[in-house]
Amino acid sequence: MHQYQFPIESERLRFRYFQEADIAEWAVFFTENPMMHYVGATNPEAPELEAKKFIERQTNRYKTDGFGTLAAIEKGSGEIVGSAGIIYRQHPEFDKMHEIGYSVIPSRWGKGYATEMARCFFDYFVVQKLANKVISIIDKHNTASQKVAANNGMQRGPKFNFNGFQCYQYYRNIE
Structure with a gap:
């Protein structure tokens, strides 16, 4: 099992x-965020509950397969500005x-954080030699996320149903 280095x-x-x-700090992500359903949030009236469920899901991922998204901390302020990482997916479309x-x-x-996060974890993925292909699942x-993936050298693959949403699989082969 992989462990983040x-x-x-x-x-x-x-x-x-x-x-x-x-x-409490991560609950801000679930407050008036039209994108929160992309991370599995179902109750916009309870941002702290959604933050708790999200963090528990990541903690379980850390334990079961060594992956999961991590807290992205802005160096200058010490504040959480997002989450990013590698998720080990098991799904019929990309087992x-x-x-x-x-x-x-x-x-x-609009400050370039998503692009910075995606590039950082692509570089990590390559350095750690985790596999010969990496994907991103994007509604x-x-x-905006499709643009980030394209700027990270990923190609758009087929559309498929993922947790009730029509998504594209973006992918990049590692040489």
Whole structure:
């Protein structure tokens, strides 16, 4: 089983495991965020509950397959600005594949954090020699994330149903 090799950093961000103490700060992501359903959130009236469920899901991923998204901490402020990492996916469309996932708190949109996160974890993926292909699962309406994936050298693959949403599989082969 893989375990993240720390430190994992980019120019403006450092990454660490989510902790229970992050619930209140991460709850901001689930407040008035039209993108929160992309990370499995179902109850917009309860942002702290959604943050707790999200962090528990990541903690379970860390334990079961060594992956999961990490808290993205802005170096300058020490604040959580999003989450990013590698998710080990088991799904009929892409069984046992590694996904680069990233989410940014709405107040930090448009500052290049998603691109920075995606590039950081692509580089990590290559250095760690995890597999010969990496994917990103992106809702067909999420054009901002589609642009991030394309800028990260990924190609758009087929459309498929993922957790009730029509998504594209973006992929990049590793040589």
